[in-house]
Amino acid sequence: MAHLLYSLVFCYLKSNYGLALLALGFISLACLCIGRAGSFVQRLPLPDGHELIWGHERLVFMHEPGHAFRTWIAKLGPTFRIKAAFGAPDILVLSDPTGIAHILQRKIFDYLRSFVHESHDSLVLNDFATFVENTGSPSCELNILTWTAKATLNVVGRVAFLHDFEGGNSREAQDIITARRAGITPAARYAGFLSLMLLRRFPILNDLPIQAIQAQGTAKRTIQAGVAKEMIARNKSFVNPGEKREHRDLLSLLLIASLEDRLSADELSEQISTFIMTGHEATTMTLGFTVWELSRNQGIQDRLREELSDFTGEPTYNDFQSRLPYLDAVLKETLRNFTGEPTYNDFQSRLPYLDAVLKETLRKYPGLPYMERVATKHDIIPLGQPVKLSDRSVTSQVEVSPGQIVLIPIIAIQRLNSLWKDAEKFRPERWLEDLPSEVKQYPGWSNLLVFSDGPRSCVGSRLAMFQYKVILSGLVTRFRFGAVPGEVTLKIASSIQPWIKGHEARGPQLPVSIQLI
Numbered sequence: 355m356a357h358l359l360y361s362l363v364f365c366y367l368k369s370n371y372g373l374a375l376l377a378l379g380f381i382s383l384a385c386l387c388i389g390r391a392g393s394f395v396q397r398l399p400l401p402d403g404h405e406l407i408w409g410h411e412r413l414v415f416m417h418e419p420g421h422a423f424r425t426w427i428a429k430l431g432p433t434f435r436i437k438a439a440f441g442a443p444d445i446l447v448l449s450d451p452t453g454i455a456h457i458l459q460r461k462i463f464d465y466l467r468s469f470v471h472e473s474h475d476s477l478v479l480n481d482f483a484t485f486v487e488n489t490g491s492p493s494c495e496l497n498i499l500t501w502t503a504k505a506t507l508n509v510v511g512r513v514a515f516l517h518d519f520e521g522g523n524s525r526e527a528q529d530i531i532t533a534r535r536a537g538i539t540p541a542a543r544y545a546g547f548l549s550l551m552l553l554r555r556f557p558i559l560n561d562l563p564i565q566a567i568q569a570q571g572t573a574k575r576t577i578q579a580g581v582a583k584e585m586i587a588r589n590k591s592f593v594n595p596g597e598k599r600e601h602r603d604l605l606s607l608l609l610i611a612s613l614e615d616r617l618s619a620d621e622l623s624e625q626i627s628t629f630i631m632t633g634h635e636a637t638t639m640t641l642g643f644t645v646w647e648l649s650r651n652q653g654i655q656d657r658l659r660e661e662l663s664d665f666t667g668e669p670t671y672n673d674f675q676s677r678l679p680y681l682d683a684v685l686k687e688t689l690r691n692f693t694g695e696p697t698y699n700d701f702q703s704r705l706p707y708l709d710a711v712l713k714e715t716l717r718k719y720p721g722l723p724y725m726e727r728v729a730t731k732h733d734i735i736p737l738g739q740p741v742k743l744s745d746r747s748v749t750s751q752v753e754v755s756p757g758q759i760v761l762i763p764i765i766a767i768q769r770l771n772s773l774w775k776d777a778e779k780f781r782p783e784r785w786l787e788d789l790p791s792e793v794k795q796y797p798g799w800s801n802l803l804v805f806s807d808g809p810r811s812c813v814g815s816r817l818a819m820f821q822y823k824v825i826l827s828g829l830v831t832r833f834r835f836g837a838v839p840g841e842v843t844l845k846i847a848s849s850i851q852p853w854i855k856g857h858e859a860r861g862p863q864l865p866v867s868i869q870l871i
């Protein structure tokens with residue numbers, strides 16, 4: 355029966371999106387009536403203000419990322435439920451550190467880890483300097499994201515795939531960046547939200563030719579049809595499964611896995627596009643947000659520049675490595691045994707303020723603002739802070755059934771005033787002080803959830819932090835950044851994206867003024 359209904363909806367979708375929506379709304383209403391009464395999660399506190407079709411999800415979408423969750427956490431505590439769109443079962447929202455640690459650290463690790471390889475980005479820095487010089491004026495304005503995208507793509511190409519994206523200027527690099535930008539704008543619009551809600555409720559819609567849905571995959575398809583094919587063809591003959599130890603880059607490891615039939619051709623292509631996309635997207639945004647914050651906080655920018663100039667003078671990537679022997683040793687240790695646990699706190703001992711700027715950016719602008727997990731079996735999630743149920747009893751655990759969606763509102767947790775005191779302020783100094791004890795209860799690298807935690811945490815976090823530090827050091831010692839008028843609003847299009855109010859059509863923007871030092 356449900357199948358028949360979906361087929362009908364498909365016909366509508368092909369011809370009329372509005373009618374199809376109505377039909378899906380109808381099905382959802384039917385689902386709403388059937389509901390999931392009686393589950394434990396239904397006894398958790400529920401914020402006011404949900405709508406019949408949208409539940410609370412439209413409210414979440416309409417405000418700045420994290421805003422709705424922060425309001426609800428302040429009112430109901432860290433554990434509650436919200437109504438999902440289209441009559442899907444209620445979503446468990448979990449900001450409780452004990453519960454989060456339970457969820458993120460239970461799964462068995464089964465992801466192929468990558469090796470980091472040598473990288474050079476002086477090419478990109480020089481390219482940037484030439485760009486600024488060529489403007490012919492002492493200072494110019496630029497959307498810094500256009501440049502950080504090129505820089506990070508260049509690093510990921512060289513580090514993971516032995517591929518030269520020519521400082522992000524090659525045709526294929528430009529194709530990837532353009533495709534990604536083309537995918538972001540529709541995803542952040544209302545139609546994008548609508549598509550996401552429909553997809554979550556009716557995953558079968560994934561293959562339909564709806565622009566806001568398909569736009570998400572444009573960059574992936576661009577990579578798979580272009581550079582991924584090229585990389586595979588060019589490198590396949592160089593790898594030899596018998597000499598695994600000689601091959602330390604990710605591409606060779608993937609190719610060996612494919613030659614040994616541990617990875618299908620499709621999986622190989624998926625892995626390459628996933629690593630290229632995830633490997634440059636979040637770091638692009640993190641670096642962009644840092645530069646933007648520095649442009650508005652000259653004191654912080656000066657302090658950082660001072661720390662770096664005491665240390666490096668005029669650094670290139672290679673200088674950076676040779677002048678930081680300990681940092682270099684940590685990197686080499688990482689190369690030698692990637693599955694070991696090189697401590698990134700080691701970075702702190704040498705450049706503590708740079709480290710603090712990185713952490714403060716990741717706290718305020720987590721690339722992935724919300725993280726979702728779906729329970730695959732019945733489970734009991736322990737809580738640090740008890741929650742009051744609808745029958746007024748108090749509990750320190752939440753029972754979940756298979757299929758239950760659990761949402762961890764990372765950006766809300768990392769911007770909660772009750773945790774951080776002055777959460778909206780960009781203040782790297784907080785990382786040089788003792789963190790509040792409530793913050794220390796959270797799992798994750800430096801008590802942040804920005805890279806997730808546990809076995810499925812970000813496999814690229816070490817590379818991300820290393821390339822961030824290298825690139826930012828180069829930028830801050832060679833350029834001065836200044837503020838440009840314009841109000842930035844944040845939206846979510848799979849990752850967190852900045853828009854300038856009134857200039858949304860230009861896509862994600864973080865404009866700053868730049869001066870050569």
Ligand code: HEM
Binds near residue numbers: 813814
């Ligand atoms: C600042 C930069 C970065 C941030 C904030 C970030 C954040 C994250 C987060 C939160 C996850 C977990 C997602 C989830 O479970 O739903 C993740 C997973 C992942 N990240 Fe990153 N990431 C960054 C950079 C990178 C880089 C540079 C690479 C690769 C070169 C990378 C590759 C991956 C991969 C492959 C996964 C999936 C891991 C798995 O499912 O086991 N990331 N990242």
